[in-house]
Amino acid sequence: MIPLIEREIVGERGWVEEGEFLDLIGITQSMPGALAINISTCVGYKVAGAWGALSATLGAIIPPFLSILLAASFLMAAKDVPIVERAFQGIRPAVVALIAASVLRLSRAAGMGGKGAAISIAVALIVLVSGVHPVYVAAIGMGASALWAIARAGRPERI
Amino acid sequence: MGNREGREAGAHLILLDIALAFLLIGLLSLGGGYAMIPLLQREAARFGILGKEFCNVVAIAEMTPGPVGVNLSTYTGYKVAGVLGAIVATASNVGPTAALMLAISKLFYRFRADAHVERFLSGFRLVVIGLMASAAILMAEAIGLCSDYRAMAIFLAALALGYRRGIHPIPLILAAGAAGLLLY
Numbered sequence: 121m122i123p124l125i126e127r128e129i130v131g132e133r134g135w136v137e138e139g140e141f142l143d144l145i146g147i148t149q150s151m152p153g154a155l156a157i158n159i160s161t162c163v164g165y166k167v168a169g170a171w172g173a174l175s176a177t178l179g180a181i182i183p184p185f186l187s188i189l190l191a192a193s194f195l196m197a198a199k200d201v202p203i204v205e206r207a208f209q210g211i212r213p214a215v216v217a218l219i220a221a222s223v224l225r226l227s228r229a230a231g232m233g234g235k236g237a238a239i240s241i242a243v244a245l246i247v248l249v250s251g252v253h254p255v256y257v258a259a260i261g262m263g264a265s266a267l268w269a270i271a272r273a274g275r276p277e278r279i
Numbered sequence: 280m281g282n283r284e285g286r287e288a289g290a291h292l293i294l295l296d297i298a299l300a301f302l303l304i305g306l307l308s309l310g311g312g313y314a315m316i317p318l319l320q321r322e323a324a325r326f327g328i329l330g331k332e333f334c335n336v337v338a339i340a341e342m343t344p345g346p347v348g349v350n351l352s353t354y355t356g357y358k359v360a361g362v363l364g365a366i367v368a369t370a371s372n373v374g375p376t377a378a379l380m381l382a383i384s385k386l387f388y389r390f391r392a393d394a395h396v397e398r399f400l401s402g403f404r405l406v407v408i409g410l411m412a413s414a415a416i417l418m419a420e421a422i423g424l425c426s427d428y429r430a431m432a433i434f435l436a437a438l439a440l441g442y443r444r445g446i447h448p449i450p451l452i453l454a455a456g457a458a459g460l461l462l463y
Binding site (some may be wrong): 147148151155157158209212242255266 | 298304305310311316317318320321322335343344345353354369373380386391395396400402408409414419424433442443448454457459460461463
Protein backbone atom coordinates (compact mmCIF):
# COMPACT_ATOMS: atom_id res chain seq x y z
CA MET A 121 0.00 0.00 0.00
CA ILE A 122 2.88 2.37 0.77
CA PRO A 123 4.14 2.65 -2.84
CA LEU A 124 0.57 3.45 -3.92
CA ILE A 125 0.27 6.23 -1.35
CA GLU A 126 3.70 7.54 -2.25
CA ARG A 127 2.88 7.74 -5.95
CA GLU A 128 -0.29 9.67 -5.24
CA ILE A 129 0.85 12.20 -2.64
CA VAL A 130 4.51 12.62 -3.57
CA GLY A 131 4.49 12.03 -7.33
CA GLU A 132 1.06 13.03 -8.63
CA ARG A 133 0.01 15.77 -6.24
CA GLY A 134 3.32 16.92 -4.82
CA TRP A 135 1.77 17.43 -1.37
CA VAL A 136 4.87 16.24 0.46
CA GLU A 137 8.48 15.84 -0.62
CA GLU A 138 10.29 12.53 -0.84
CA GLY A 139 12.35 12.98 2.35
CA GLU A 140 9.36 14.23 4.26
CA PHE A 141 7.40 11.20 3.12
CA LEU A 142 10.02 8.90 4.61
CA ASP A 143 9.83 10.83 7.89
CA LEU A 144 6.07 10.46 7.73
CA ILE A 145 6.36 6.68 7.34
CA GLY A 146 8.75 6.64 10.27
CA ILE A 147 6.43 8.54 12.57
CA THR A 148 3.29 6.64 11.58
CA GLN A 149 5.10 3.39 12.28
CA SER A 150 5.76 4.64 15.79
CA MET A 151 2.09 5.44 16.33
CA PRO A 152 -0.79 3.13 17.12
CA GLY A 153 -3.39 2.45 14.47
CA ALA A 154 -3.39 1.63 10.80
CA LEU A 155 -0.50 3.05 8.79
CA ALA A 156 -2.45 4.08 5.70
CA ILE A 157 -5.03 5.98 7.72
CA ASN A 158 -2.44 7.71 9.90
CA ILE A 159 -0.56 8.89 6.83
CA SER A 160 -3.79 10.22 5.32
CA THR A 161 -4.58 12.15 8.50
CA CYS A 162 -1.13 13.71 8.57
CA VAL A 163 -1.04 14.70 4.92
CA GLY A 164 -4.58 16.05 5.12
CA TYR A 165 -3.55 18.24 8.03
CA LYS A 166 -0.49 19.49 6.22
CA VAL A 167 -2.41 20.40 3.08
CA ALA A 168 -5.58 21.91 4.59
CA GLY A 169 -5.46 22.01 8.39
CA ALA A 170 -7.94 20.31 10.69
CA TRP A 171 -10.66 20.02 8.04
CA GLY A 172 -8.09 18.56 5.68
CA ALA A 173 -7.18 15.99 8.29
CA LEU A 174 -10.82 15.10 8.83
CA SER A 175 -11.66 14.74 5.16
CA ALA A 176 -8.48 12.80 4.38
CA THR A 177 -9.22 10.39 7.24
CA LEU A 178 -12.81 9.92 6.10
CA GLY A 179 -11.60 9.44 2.53
CA ALA A 180 -9.29 6.67 3.68
CA ILE A 181 -12.00 4.96 5.74
CA ILE A 182 -15.19 5.13 3.72
CA PRO A 183 -14.29 2.98 0.67
CA PRO A 184 -13.02 0.03 2.77
CA PHE A 185 -15.96 0.54 5.14
CA LEU A 186 -18.48 0.13 2.33
CA SER A 187 -16.69 -2.82 0.78
CA ILE A 188 -16.48 -4.67 4.09
CA LEU A 189 -20.22 -4.12 4.62
CA LEU A 190 -20.85 -5.68 1.22
CA ALA A 191 -18.46 -8.55 1.92
CA ALA A 192 -19.95 -9.08 5.39
CA SER A 193 -23.48 -9.40 4.09
CA PHE A 194 -22.22 -11.81 1.43
CA LEU A 195 -20.39 -13.90 4.00
CA MET A 196 -23.33 -14.01 6.39
CA ALA A 197 -25.72 -15.02 3.59
CA ALA A 198 -23.42 -17.57 1.95
CA LYS A 199 -21.76 -19.20 4.92
CA ASP A 200 -23.93 -22.32 4.72
CA VAL A 201 -23.61 -22.78 0.96
CA PRO A 202 -21.50 -25.96 0.59
CA ILE A 203 -19.22 -24.68 -2.17
CA VAL A 204 -18.40 -21.52 -0.22
CA GLU A 205 -17.63 -23.52 2.92
CA ARG A 206 -15.35 -25.83 0.92
CA ALA A 207 -13.39 -22.88 -0.42
CA PHE A 208 -13.09 -21.45 3.09
CA GLN A 209 -11.81 -24.80 4.34
CA GLY A 210 -8.85 -24.22 2.05
CA ILE A 211 -8.59 -20.53 2.88
CA ARG A 212 -8.45 -20.85 6.68
CA PRO A 213 -5.08 -22.65 6.86
CA ALA A 214 -3.69 -20.06 4.43
CA VAL A 215 -4.84 -17.25 6.73
CA VAL A 216 -2.98 -18.86 9.63
CA ALA A 217 0.06 -19.18 7.33
CA LEU A 218 -0.14 -15.46 6.47
CA ILE A 219 0.04 -14.53 10.13
CA ALA A 220 2.81 -17.05 10.76
CA ALA A 221 4.75 -15.62 7.80
CA SER A 222 4.29 -12.15 9.26
CA VAL A 223 5.66 -13.36 12.63
CA LEU A 224 8.73 -14.77 10.86
CA ARG A 225 9.24 -11.63 8.79
CA LEU A 226 8.95 -9.32 11.80
CA SER A 227 11.35 -11.49 13.80
CA ARG A 228 13.90 -11.32 11.03
CA ALA A 229 13.46 -7.56 10.64
CA ALA A 230 13.93 -7.14 14.40
CA GLY A 231 17.23 -9.02 14.17
CA MET A 232 15.95 -11.18 16.97
CA GLY A 233 18.52 -12.82 19.24
CA GLY A 234 18.11 -15.30 22.07
CA LYS A 235 16.91 -12.76 24.62
CA GLY A 236 14.41 -11.22 22.21
CA ALA A 237 13.05 -14.62 21.26
CA ALA A 238 12.67 -15.51 24.94
CA ILE A 239 10.56 -12.38 25.49
CA SER A 240 8.34 -13.07 22.48
CA ILE A 241 7.85 -16.71 23.46
CA ALA A 242 7.05 -15.70 27.04
CA VAL A 243 4.42 -13.25 25.77
CA ALA A 244 2.85 -15.94 23.57
CA LEU A 245 2.81 -18.42 26.45
CA ILE A 246 1.23 -15.92 28.83
CA VAL A 247 -1.68 -15.48 26.41
CA LEU A 248 -1.99 -19.17 25.54
CA VAL A 249 -1.61 -20.68 28.99
CA SER A 250 -2.95 -18.12 31.44
CA GLY A 251 -5.63 -16.75 29.15
CA VAL A 252 -4.89 -13.14 30.09
CA HIS A 253 -6.58 -10.77 27.64
CA PRO A 254 -4.12 -9.75 24.89
CA VAL A 255 -5.21 -6.13 25.35
CA TYR A 256 -3.76 -6.15 28.87
CA VAL A 257 -0.63 -7.89 27.69
CA ALA A 258 -0.17 -5.20 25.03
CA ALA A 259 -0.75 -2.41 27.58
CA ILE A 260 1.74 -3.88 30.05
CA GLY A 261 4.18 -4.54 27.21
CA MET A 262 3.96 -0.88 26.18
CA GLY A 263 4.67 0.29 29.72
CA ALA A 264 7.56 -2.14 30.12
CA SER A 265 9.06 -1.14 26.76
CA ALA A 266 8.85 2.53 27.72
CA LEU A 267 10.59 1.91 31.05
CA TRP A 268 13.21 -0.19 29.31
CA ALA A 269 13.83 2.54 26.74
CA ILE A 270 14.33 5.12 29.48
CA ALA A 271 16.52 2.84 31.58
CA ARG A 272 18.75 1.99 28.66
CA ALA A 273 19.18 5.56 27.45
CA GLY A 274 22.74 6.19 26.40
CA ARG A 275 23.71 2.54 26.30
CA PRO A 276 24.38 0.64 23.07
CA GLU A 277 21.50 -1.06 21.29
CA ARG A 278 21.13 -4.75 21.82
CA ILE A 279 18.11 -7.03 21.91
CA MET B 280 -14.52 -5.16 30.09
CA GLY B 281 -16.69 -8.22 30.76
CA ASN B 282 -19.81 -6.33 29.94
CA ARG B 283 -22.26 -9.11 29.30
CA GLU B 284 -25.12 -7.31 31.03
CA GLY B 285 -24.65 -4.54 28.46
CA ARG B 286 -26.03 -6.63 25.67
CA GLU B 287 -29.15 -7.45 27.62
CA ALA B 288 -29.77 -3.96 28.91
CA GLY B 289 -30.25 -2.25 25.57
CA ALA B 290 -28.93 -1.33 22.16
CA HIS B 291 -27.17 1.84 23.31
CA LEU B 292 -25.20 -0.19 25.84
CA ILE B 293 -24.10 -2.59 23.14
CA LEU B 294 -22.86 0.39 21.16
CA LEU B 295 -21.01 1.71 24.21
CA ASP B 296 -19.46 -1.72 24.73
CA ILE B 297 -18.33 -1.78 21.08
CA ALA B 298 -16.97 1.75 21.29
CA LEU B 299 -14.86 1.07 24.40
CA ALA B 300 -13.55 -2.25 23.09
CA PHE B 301 -12.40 -0.86 19.75
CA LEU B 302 -11.06 2.34 21.25
CA LEU B 303 -8.71 0.31 23.44
CA ILE B 304 -7.74 -1.95 20.58
CA GLY B 305 -6.98 1.01 18.32
CA LEU B 306 -4.80 2.74 20.89
CA LEU B 307 -2.89 -0.41 21.81
CA SER B 308 -2.21 -1.72 18.32
CA LEU B 309 1.24 -0.61 17.38
CA GLY B 310 3.37 -2.32 14.78
CA GLY B 311 1.20 -2.23 11.68
CA GLY B 312 -0.33 -4.93 9.52
CA TYR B 313 -1.47 -7.84 11.63
CA ALA B 314 -0.59 -6.29 15.01
CA MET B 315 -4.28 -5.65 15.69
CA ILE B 316 -5.34 -9.28 15.11
CA PRO B 317 -4.38 -10.76 18.51
CA LEU B 318 -6.15 -7.91 20.29
CA LEU B 319 -9.24 -8.28 18.11
CA GLN B 320 -9.36 -12.05 18.39
CA ARG B 321 -10.53 -12.08 21.99
CA GLU B 322 -12.96 -9.20 21.59
CA ALA B 323 -14.45 -10.73 18.45
CA ALA B 324 -14.98 -13.95 20.41
CA ARG B 325 -16.73 -11.97 23.13
CA PHE B 326 -19.04 -10.59 20.44
CA GLY B 327 -19.72 -14.09 19.10
CA ILE B 328 -17.20 -14.37 16.24
CA LEU B 329 -15.35 -17.55 17.15
CA GLY B 330 -12.80 -19.99 15.75
CA LYS B 331 -13.46 -20.77 12.12
CA GLU B 332 -15.58 -17.69 11.54
CA PHE B 333 -12.78 -15.47 12.82
CA CYS B 334 -10.43 -17.07 10.25
CA ASN B 335 -13.02 -16.49 7.51
CA VAL B 336 -13.36 -12.86 8.54
CA VAL B 337 -9.60 -12.30 8.52
CA ALA B 338 -9.55 -13.65 4.96
CA ILE B 339 -12.37 -11.28 3.97
CA ALA B 340 -10.65 -8.36 5.70
CA GLU B 341 -7.48 -9.17 3.82
CA MET B 342 -9.21 -9.29 0.45
CA THR B 343 -11.20 -6.08 0.78
CA PRO B 344 -9.38 -2.76 0.42
CA GLY B 345 -8.16 -0.99 3.53
CA PRO B 346 -6.17 -1.98 6.62
CA VAL B 347 -6.95 -5.50 7.90
CA GLY B 348 -7.41 -4.42 11.52
CA VAL B 349 -9.88 -1.66 10.68
CA ASN B 350 -11.78 -3.98 8.34
CA LEU B 351 -12.06 -6.58 11.10
CA SER B 352 -13.41 -3.93 13.46
CA THR B 353 -16.00 -2.86 10.91
CA TYR B 354 -17.09 -6.46 10.38
CA THR B 355 -17.40 -7.18 14.08
CA GLY B 356 -19.42 -4.01 14.71
CA TYR B 357 -21.68 -4.87 11.78
CA LYS B 358 -22.31 -8.38 12.97
CA VAL B 359 -23.10 -7.33 16.52
CA ALA B 360 -25.23 -4.25 15.90
CA GLY B 361 -25.79 -3.68 12.17
CA VAL B 362 -24.67 -0.64 10.20
CA LEU B 363 -24.70 1.58 13.30
CA GLY B 364 -22.48 -0.94 15.08
CA ALA B 365 -20.12 -0.92 12.10
CA ILE B 366 -19.91 2.87 12.20
CA VAL B 367 -19.29 2.95 15.97
CA ALA B 368 -16.65 0.20 15.80
CA THR B 369 -14.79 1.83 12.91
CA ALA B 370 -14.95 5.35 14.31
CA SER B 371 -13.80 4.37 17.80
CA ASN B 372 -11.04 2.25 16.31
CA VAL B 373 -9.71 4.98 14.03
CA GLY B 374 -10.76 8.29 15.63
CA PRO B 375 -8.55 8.40 18.74
CA THR B 376 -5.45 7.18 16.90
CA ALA B 377 -6.01 9.78 14.20
CA ALA B 378 -6.35 12.50 16.84
CA LEU B 379 -3.18 11.31 18.56
CA MET B 380 -1.44 11.27 15.21
CA LEU B 381 -2.45 14.90 14.64
CA ALA B 382 -1.24 15.98 18.05
CA ILE B 383 2.10 14.28 17.52
CA SER B 384 2.57 15.43 13.93
CA LYS B 385 3.37 18.89 15.29
CA LEU B 386 6.45 17.44 16.94
CA PHE B 387 7.04 15.41 13.80
CA TYR B 388 10.75 15.52 13.06
CA ARG B 389 12.03 15.69 16.62
CA PHE B 390 9.95 12.68 17.51
CA ARG B 391 11.20 10.62 14.60
CA ALA B 392 14.86 11.02 15.44
CA ASP B 393 14.44 10.35 19.13
CA ALA B 394 16.53 7.41 20.31
CA HIS B 395 14.10 6.70 23.18
CA VAL B 396 11.30 6.16 20.71
CA GLU B 397 13.41 3.85 18.57
CA ARG B 398 14.34 1.81 21.63
CA PHE B 399 10.76 1.72 22.85
CA LEU B 400 9.64 0.40 19.48
CA SER B 401 12.31 -2.25 19.33
CA GLY B 402 11.16 -3.50 22.73
CA PHE B 403 7.46 -3.40 21.99
CA ARG B 404 8.01 -5.17 18.68
CA LEU B 405 8.96 -8.28 20.67
CA VAL B 406 5.61 -8.13 22.47
CA VAL B 407 3.75 -7.76 19.16
CA ILE B 408 5.59 -10.75 17.69
CA GLY B 409 4.64 -12.86 20.72
CA LEU B 410 1.01 -11.75 20.58
CA MET B 411 0.77 -12.48 16.86
CA ALA B 412 2.29 -15.92 17.37
CA SER B 413 -0.30 -16.68 20.05
CA ALA B 414 -3.09 -15.54 17.71
CA ALA B 415 -1.79 -17.84 14.95
CA ILE B 416 -1.59 -20.79 17.36
CA LEU B 417 -5.13 -20.19 18.65
CA MET B 418 -6.42 -20.00 15.09
CA ALA B 419 -4.56 -23.18 14.12
CA GLU B 420 -6.14 -24.91 17.08
CA ALA B 421 -9.62 -23.63 16.21
CA ILE B 422 -9.48 -25.00 12.68
CA GLY B 423 -7.89 -28.30 13.72
CA LEU B 424 -4.83 -27.66 11.60
CA CYS B 425 -2.72 -30.43 13.10
CA SER B 426 -5.34 -33.14 12.72
CA ASP B 427 -6.12 -32.47 9.05
CA TYR B 428 -3.35 -33.31 6.61
CA ARG B 429 -4.97 -31.40 3.74
CA ALA B 430 -5.17 -28.25 5.82
CA MET B 431 -1.58 -28.80 6.92
CA ALA B 432 -0.48 -29.12 3.28
CA ILE B 433 -2.21 -25.85 2.38
CA PHE B 434 -0.72 -24.16 5.45
CA LEU B 435 2.84 -25.24 4.61
CA ALA B 436 2.48 -24.29 0.95
CA ALA B 437 1.04 -20.88 1.84
CA LEU B 438 3.75 -20.30 4.44
CA ALA B 439 6.48 -21.12 1.92
CA LEU B 440 4.92 -18.96 -0.80
CA GLY B 441 4.12 -16.06 1.52
CA TYR B 442 7.33 -15.96 3.51
CA ARG B 443 9.99 -17.28 1.14
CA ARG B 444 8.60 -15.97 -2.14
CA GLY B 445 6.81 -12.94 -0.78
CA ILE B 446 3.62 -13.71 -2.71
CA HIS B 447 0.86 -11.17 -2.04
CA PRO B 448 -1.93 -12.27 0.33
CA ILE B 449 -4.79 -11.84 -2.16
CA PRO B 450 -3.55 -14.30 -4.85
CA LEU B 451 -2.51 -16.59 -2.01
CA ILE B 452 -6.00 -16.61 -0.50
CA LEU B 453 -7.59 -17.15 -3.94
CA ALA B 454 -5.27 -20.08 -4.61
CA ALA B 455 -6.03 -21.54 -1.19
CA GLY B 456 -9.75 -21.24 -1.93
CA ALA B 457 -9.26 -23.14 -5.19
CA ALA B 458 -7.23 -25.76 -3.31
CA GLY B 459 -10.10 -26.05 -0.82
CA LEU B 460 -12.58 -26.74 -3.63
CA LEU B 461 -10.28 -29.40 -5.08
CA LEU B 462 -9.38 -31.13 -1.82
CA TYR B 463 -12.61 -31.08 0.17
